[in-house]
Amino acid sequence: MAIYHLEAKVITRGTGRSVVAASAYASCSQIYNDYDGIMHDYTRKQGCIYNEVFLPPNAPEEWKDRAELWNAVEAAEKSKDSRLARELIVALPIEVGIDEWKSILKIFVQEQCVDKGMCVDLSIHNTDGHNPHAHILLTVRPLDEKGKWQPKTQKEYLCVKDGEEKGFTAAEFKGAQAEGWEKQYQYKVGKKKVYMPSSLAEAQNLERVSKNPKSTRFGRQNPLCAEWNSEEQILSFRKAWEEAVNKSLEQKNIDARIDRRSFADRGMDEQPTIHEGVTARIMEKQGFVSDRCEVNRQIRKDNVLLRQLKALVKSLTEASKEVVSVIAENLEKCREKAIFSLYEFKHNEKLSADIQRNNTVTDLLLSRFDNVKKQISQKNSKAKKLRAEKDGLSVVNVFKRKQLSEQIENLQTEVAELKTEKAVLLSDMKYETEEDVSIIKKQREQNDVFLENISVRNSQLAEQMKANIDDFKATVADISPEDMSAVQEERSNFRDTMKSLWTKIQERYGYRCNYDLLKAAKDEIDMELGEYTPHIQKSLRRDLEQKHRQANTQSRNKHKRHEWDR
Numbered sequence: 001m002a003i004y005h006l007e008a009k010v011i012t013r014g015t016g017r018s019v020v021a022a023s024a025y026a027s028c029s030q031i032y033n034d035y036d037g038i039m040h041d042y043t044r045k046q047g048c049i050y051n052e053v054f055l056p057p058n059a060p061e062e063w064k065d066r067a068e069l070w071n072a073v074e075a076a077e078k079s080k081d082s083r084l085a086r087e088l089i090v091a092l093p094i095e096v097g098i099d100e101w102k103s104i105l106k107i108f109v110q111e112q113c114v115d116k117g118m119c120v121d122l123s124i125h126n127t128d129g130h131n132p133h134a135h136i137l138l139t140v141r142p143l144d145e146k147g148k149w150q151p152k153t154q155k156e157y158l159c160v161k162d163g164e165e166k167g168f169t170a171a172e173f174k175g176a177q178a179e180g181w182e183k184q185y186q187y188k189v190g191k192k193k194v195y196m197p198s199s200l201a202e203a204q205n206l207e208r209v210s211k212n213p214k215s216t217r218f219g220r221q222n223p224l225c226a227e228w229n230s231e232e233q234i235l236s237f238r239k240a241w242e243e244a245v246n247k248s249l250e251q252k253n254i255d256a257r258i259d260r261r262s263f264a265d266r267g268m269d270e271q272p273t274i275h276e277g278v279t280a281r282i283m284e285k286q287g288f289v290s291d292r293c294e295v296n297r298q299i300r301k302d303n304v305l306l307r308q309l310k311a312l313v314k315s316l317t318e319a320s321k322e323v324v325s326v327i328a329e330n331l332e333k334c335r336e337k338a339i340f341s342l343y344e345f346k347h348n349e350k351l352s353a354d355i356q357r358n359n360t361v362t363d364l365l366l367s368r369f370d371n372v373k374k375q376i377s378q379k380n381s382k383a384k385k386l387r388a389e390k391d392g393l394s395v396v397n398v399f400k401r402k403q404l405s406e407q408i409e410n411l412q413t414e415v416a417e418l419k420t421e422k423a424v425l426l427s428d429m430k431y432e433t434e435e436d437v438s439i440i441k442k443q444r445e446q447n448d449v450f451l452e453n454i455s456v457r458n459s460q461l462a463e464q465m466k467a468n469i470d471d472f473k474a475t476v477a478d479i480s481p482e483d484m485s486a487v488q489e490e491r492s493n494f495r496d497t498m499k500s501l502w503t504k505i506q507e508r509y510g511y512r513c514n515y516d517l518l519k520a521a522k523d524e525i526d527m528e529l530g531e532y533t534p535h536i537q538k539s540l541r542r543d544l545e546q547k548h549r550q551a552n553t554q555s556r557n558k559h560k561r562h563e564w565d566r
Contacts, residue, residue: 002249004258005091005133006241008234010140014081019137020070022087026123026135027051031067035074047127049098054109054120060147066121073139076149083152085137086228088237092132093245095254098124105134108244112237117142117224142224153219157183160197167216183213273299324483328490331475335529336496338468343505343521345461347514348454355447355454362429362444369425369437376418383411465525472529498522515552 011017020033024040028048032039053064063069073084092101101124109120113136121137142150156167159181168176173183182197187206195214196206227233242260249256262272273296280290390404426433429440479487496504501522505513 002093002095002245002256002258003091004242004245004260005089006238006260007089008237009087009089010083011085011087011137012081012083013077013079017084019073019084020067022085022135023066023070023121023137026121026125026137027066028123029066031070033074034071047125049124049126050102051121051123054106054114054122056114056117056119056143058117058143058145058147059119063119069119069121069139070137072149073141076141083140086140088136088138090134090136090241092124092126092134093249093256093258094130094132095249095256096252098126100248100252101132101134104244104248105136108241109136112240113138116228118228119143138228140225140228142222142228150222150224152225153221156216156220158214158216159183167220169220185213186210271299271302324486324490325493327475327479328487329494331472331487332491332494332496334468334472334475335525335531336501338465338472338525338529339501339518339522340504341461341465341468342525343518345458345465346517346521347509347512348458348461350514350517352451352454355451359444359447362440362447365425365429366437366441366444369422369429372418372422372425373434376415376422379411379415379418383408383415386411469525469528513552515549 011019011022018033018036018038018040020031020035021038021040023029024031025042025045026048028042028045029051030039030041030043051066053066053069055061055063060068060072063072070085077084090105092104105122105124109122113120119139123135124132125135126132141152144150154169154171156169157173158165158167159173159176160166161179161181166176166181168181173181182199184195184197185201186193186195186209187201188194188209189206193209198208201208238260242258246257274292280292283290284293386404386408390401390408393401393404395401422434426437429437498519502513502515502518505518
């Protein structure tokens with residue numbers, strides 16, 4: 001299958017290499033090296049199936065001959081440790097043929113090398129059909145517009161002006177000198193050697209001890225050389241080669257892809273194979289066992305075993321996650337049901353207390369109302385008897401008639417006061433006529449029935465809450481210590497926050513919901529389950545509680561206005 005391989009080397013005289021020899025080897029040809037007078041002959045080498053030289057527009061046309069090109073490179077480099085060229089060795093995808101290889105390589109070298117000003121010597125090798133690869137030789141010294149070699153570095157003089165020091169090349173110094181910049185030379189000041197400009201030294205009659213002006217140690221590198229030799233350029237080569245090969249494979253509808261990243265960067269635990277080399281493969285063909293090939297065979301076996309183990313671990317992990325997820329969900333459901341049961345229990349207790357207080361007040365009002373009604377009836381009967389007695393008296397019995405009249409009048413006054421009190425009692429009971437009192441008596445009876453229902457419901461809620469708490473504790477007891485942390489972490493995916501619980505309570509109870517009651521129920525259940533954490537996010541919880549209290553106040557005020565309007 002297609003593999004990613006891009007090896008970047010520098011051909012330098014410091015290691016005893018020659019770029020002419022490298023070109024002759026890559027092209028399987030014979031080239032004479034004018035620099036050292038050696039004929040490099042690799043015509044008997046097999047495997048080169050294609051080679052070509054690519055030049056930028058400003059390069060001399062005769063450099064199409066690789067001998068001319070690389071001898072010109074050798075002639076331009078004077079130092080014994082000069083960098084002569086850069087060589088890229090890339091692996092070609094075996095899923096395609098030579099035409100696609102040429103297309104991929106031409107696109108790559110044109111965009112990444114020739115367009116940037118490099119001369120390219122390209123050769124494709126395919127000896128046995130199992131290791132197709134290409135050698136790409138690149139020049140490292142830029143060309144100017146006339147096709148002449150540019151310097152890799154220029155001497156940079158450190159000049160001064162008004163106490164400021166700045167670097168200039170020889171060409172830049174001509175303009176800078178007119179602006180007042182001066183080169184610095186060494187002068188003898190006492191027993192020391194000091195760099196200073198000539199104008200300052202002449203004013204002090206100092207003796208110059210060196211003819212070389214002050215300059216930077218390595219000079220100024222040509223910007224193109226700095227770019228071509230940078231790590232970013234190598235990374236650009238690696239990325240561009242991956243994109244070029246993958247684009248060609250995609251156009252051919254081939255599923256294979258290459259990836260420039262290492263196993264570690266791709267998150268793979270497999271061990272990469274080592275480079276075997278030509279010698280090791282020749283030994284294997286001759287029937288001998290190569291240590292490198294044997295190491296690679298063992299690595300491949302280990303990687304197969306590793307993949308099998310990873311697949312097994314993955315299946316076990318997924319199964320474990322499902323079990324952990326089910327356990328965590330059940331725990332949170334038990335906890336949430338217990339909280340809602342306790343909230344409803346507390347809500348019912350509060351409602352029951354309110355009804356009992358209301359019944360007490362109602363009983364007092366009804367008792368007083370019946371007593372007033374009884375007194376009115378008694379006084380009216382007594383007044384009626386007194387009138388009958390008065391009517392039966394003789395007209396001449398003036399004193400007795402006057403006494404009876406006063407008694408009747410007093411009774412009428414008392415009756416009037418009792419009727420006023422009865423009207424007030426009716427108003428307190430929110431009724432207008434005496435016939436409406438039967439309604440409140442029916443409601444009083446209904447309240448007794450409702451209290452009995454609340455008592456039965458609270459008994460059920462207490463049993464449910466106990467069952468949920470017992471289920472929670474039993475489930476926790478069955479969890480192994482090594483799985484506990486995973487279960488606790490998974491529970492966060494199912495746990496409802498106070499905000500979510502409050503929303504559910506609001507949907508169920510409407511304006512009658514009570515945030516403080518829900519908080520108390522949650523804290524009590526968490527304490528019972530051993531999960532109460534009072535110091536977590538105090539400030540956030542305080543803000544949330546204040547917000548919900550305001551919402552409760554608004555709901556209650558709205559309800560009161562509705563009741564008043566009704």
